[in-house]
Amino acid sequence: MALIELSQLCKTYQSGEQQIKAVDHVDLTIEAGEFCVLAGPSGSGKTTLLNLIGCLDEPTSGTICLDGEETSSRSVRELADFRLHNIGFIFQAYNLIPVLTAEENAAFALMLLKIPVEQRRQRVHELFATLGLEGLEKRKPSDLSGGQQQRVAVARAMASSPAVILADEPTANLDSATSEHLLEMMHQLNQEQGTTFVFSSHDPLVINKADRVIELHDGQLRNDTRRMA
């Protein structure tokens, strides 16, 4: 069974008199364990599609099946619960909570999942070691560099070991060395833990690292290329 199955998916925005087809009849299947990127020029619908997959937005028409179940059959509460248990989201602007420390931000989903405090600390400790964030646990986001904030956002997305991580332009605000390091860590998590990654990006670094490149153009799926390992 496919992890993500999109069928004739559409999202149309109304902008004044104009209708914008941000996602236009997309059929797409993503299996568990894939490391893939939604590529395409600015405005091609990458973020919109990622938000639809992540249940952060609702389609105008068409269906989204996650783990065999249609999202439209779930209530808002069930969707939020599904998201909490199964999906990690890395936002382009990190979206860390400014009043919380790095470790509190990373443990946020674990807190919502009511994981005991010692287990939360242990998990965040492991992730911070993997992501090279040791010593930064007590810092607030404003006292971290862009790359460090991005890695805290990755730790937050990884903390509950979700089946899938959706990452919107994860390298957009990072220098190339930091981007490469981050991608290498994500690839390692994909290989070792089987976590599915879906990126949106037009960064060649991300596109070259992905095992599958799904190209969008004006909201439509143009090309879908798999690379042999």
Ligand SMILES: Nc1ncnc2c1ncn2[C@@H]1O[C@H](COP(=O)(O)OP(=O)(O)OP(=O)(O)O)[C@@H](O)[C@H]1O
């Ligand atoms: N909330 C919105 N209201 C109206 N139009 C929108 C909205 N969100 C996105 N759009 C439009 O939908 C289209 C797709 O936008 P989207 O952000 O998904 O593209 P993208 O490929 O992620 O672009 P970028 O690479 O610049 O982030 C664009 O024409 C955009 O202007």
